[in-house]
Amino acid sequence: MSAVKNLWNSLNSKPGGKWLFTRVISMKAPYFSSIKARFEKLEVGATEITLWDKRSMHNHIGTVHAIAMCNAAELAAGISTDYAVPSDVRWIPKGMTVKYLKPAKGLLKVVGTLPPIESGVAADVPVSVAITDKAGDTVFTAEIIMYCSPKKAKAA
Structure with missing residues (x-):
């Protein structure tokens, strides 16, 4: 089981656990702390994040x-991929296509979805992300291609 999966499973149902999970992820990859986000849901194939509208992001x-x-x-996309990959698979973002559909204001919901990821096969895996505003209007979409491949065996 991945470290991300273990961390989410141990924290998400505890008071403040989702906030703490998001902070730990931001400590591992500090650039993500530049946005004001919190994971709400994380499961194989899907993730949901709340994104606050803060002046520092305007x-x-x-x-x-x-x-x-x-x-x-x-x-x-990254955390949902990490959560979903089999333990013998590694991944890295390969490309990202985005569409800005409408000015984004207020509390935003970020939803990512991805197909199943196979063990032992190198493949480009498309992760779809949609961001919606409080009214439910889609303000942004992205497709992020994750290159997934078998982990190399460690030398003895």
């Missing part, structure tokens, strides 16, 4: 900056 017109949403999309 652009010049007072809406959530496009790159903050890209950061949230990569966070959702």
Whole structure:
């Protein structure tokens, strides 16, 4: 079982556990601390993150900056991939295609979905991410290609 899966399973149902899980992830990959996010759901094939609209993430017109949403999309895609991969598989982001559909304001919901990941096969795995606003309107979408491949055997 992955370290991410162990950490989520031990923290998510405890008071403050989702917040703590998100902080630990941000300590491992500090760039993610630049956005104000919290994991709400993490399971094989899907993840959900809350993204707060904070002034520190605004652009010049007072809406959530496009790159903050890209950061949230990569966070959702990466952690959901890490949670879902079999223990003999490694992964790395290979590419990202985004669409900015509408100015983003207020509390945002980031939802990532991915197909099953096979052991022993090298493959590009598309992770879809959608960000919606409080009204349920989609403000941003992304497809992040994760290159998944078998881990190399360690030399004896």
